[in-house]
Amino acid sequence: MKIENIETPALLVSADALERNINKMALMLKGKNPRLRPHYKTHKCPYISAMQIKAGAKGITCSKLSEAEDLADSGIEDILIANQIVGESKLSRLAELAKRCHLTVCADCEENIRALSAAASSHGAVINCYVELELGMKRCGVDTYEEFYELAKLIKELPGLEYLGVQAYSGNMAHEFDREKRMAVTDLNEKRVEGLVAYLRERGIDSKEVSGGSTGTSAFKAESRVYTELQAGSYIFMDNTYGQMDLGFENALFVLATVISAKPGRFVIDAGVKSLCPDQGPPRVLGYDAESLSLSEEHTSFYCAHDLSVGDKVLVIPGHCCSTVNLYDEIYFEKDAKVIARLPVVSRGKSI
Numbered sequence: 192m193k194i195e196n197i198e199t200p201a202l203l204v205s206a207d208a209l210e211r212n213i214n215k216m217a218l219m220l221k222g223k224n225p226r227l228r229p230h231y232k233t234h235k236c237p238y239i240s241a242m243q244i245k246a247g248a249k250g251i252t253c254s255k256l257s258e259a260e261d262l263a264d265s266g267i268e269d270i271l272i273a274n275q276i277v278g279e280s281k282l283s284r285l286a287e288l289a290k291r292c293h294l295t296v297c298a299d300c301e302e303n304i305r306a307l308s309a310a311a312s313s314h315g316a317v318i319n320c321y322v323e324l325e326l327g328m329k330r331c332g333v334d335t336y337e338e339f340y341e342l343a344k345l346i347k348e349l350p351g352l353e354y355l356g357v358q359a360y361s362g363n364m365a366h367e368f369d370r371e372k373r374m375a376v377t378d379l380n381e382k383r384v385e386g387l388v389a390y391l392r393e394r395g396i397d398s399k400e401v402s403g404g405s406t407g408t409s410a411f412k413a414e415s416r417v418y419t420e421l422q423a424g425s426y427i428f429m430d431n432t433y434g435q436m437d438l439g440f441e442n443a444l445f446v447l448a449t450v451i452s453a454k455p456g457r458f459v460i461d462a463g464v465k466s467l468c469p470d471q472g473p474p475r476v477l478g479y480d481a482e483s484l485s486l487s488e489e490h491t492s493f494y495c496a497h498d499l500s501v502g503d504k505v506l507v508i509p510g511h512c513c514s515t516v517n518l519y520d521e522i523y524f525e526k527d528a529k530v531i532a533r534l535p536v537v538s539r540g541k542s543i
């Protein structure tokens with residue numbers, strides 16, 4: 192199939208750029224302390240996770256129970272849900288899943304830990320746990336070393352659970368454009384996590400794993416003394432927001448769109464917020480520097496000089512790759528300007 196014949200909007204991945212990003216990350220971490228545990232949320236395709244494992248990733252990170260189930264169904268053996276799973280029926284599914292793979296989940300409160308233990312015990316499963324440390328994002332996680340210690344101790348005491356280590360993700364630094372600030376805060380966080388690990392060790396608790404990091408902090412995390420896992424996700428596709436940060440990865444993901452209106456100083460494509468998620472920043476059309484743009488549900492208008500006509504196809508770099516992928520049923524893979532595969536976004540919409 193030729194690219195011109197794809198109906199738009201459609202998700203297009205450059206197979207060569209994808210491979211180069213996978214290899215670049217593998218090279219960045221070669222011989223370093225942290226190993227890659229890439230985040231599934233970016234592509235939601237188990238066959239891409241398998242490529243990452245083949246390139247040296249130790250396992251996969253995901254956010255949702257239903258994503259973890261898809262990963263296990265596809266044969267991925269080591270899965271981290273970097274999130275809190277709450278609710279009786281979900282915990283029962285989690286415990287069943289833990290019998291099929293090496294499964295780790297995060298926790299940040301006693302109530303959830305007791306519920307995890309009860310579910311694991313009643314299903315005859317072992318659920319591995321990371322306790323989450325809050326690192327400035329003000330999402331999940333405990334605030335103090337003391338609270339962390341109490342929860343790690345509880346996990347060690349309760350049946351059906353195994354304490355494995357620390358979830359330490361500072362998402363507020365992922366898109367910090369000021370490199371010096373990003374590096375300085377990442378370094379401060381590193382010291383805080385290092386202090387925690389020592390604090391726990393002095394009290395008889397060993398933390399085998401310290402997990403976290405993003406595409407934006409991956410170069411710093413590669414040099415970490417304390418992190419054992421890097422959870423970067425977007426590096427594999429990149430997007431217009433990360434693309435402005437000079438991180439060394441290239442755009443592999445595009446939305447193929449069609450120009451549906453072209454006037455002097457303005458053109459409009461057939462993709463709006465329902466096809467190009469702008470939650471982290473606006474999209475960009477390859478080859479055209481728009482002075483401004485406006486997004487509505489099914490249109491994006493770009494205001495700039497252009498040579499486009501109605502019917503022309505353009506490649507759009509989304510503002511945020513992960514949330515854009517979740518809008519599509521399938522991905523077209525391109526190599527040498529030809530479609531070489533058309534594959535499903537297996538875990539699209541898996542938010543449970």
Ligand SMILES: Cc1ncc(COP(=O)(O)O)c(C=O)c1O
Pocket residue numbers: 230233273360362365403404405406407422423424425426513
């Ligand atoms: C828990 C967790 N780990 C890692 C990441 C890093 O992802 P990325 O490299 O796409 O910024 C995220 C992003 O949302 C996350 O929520």
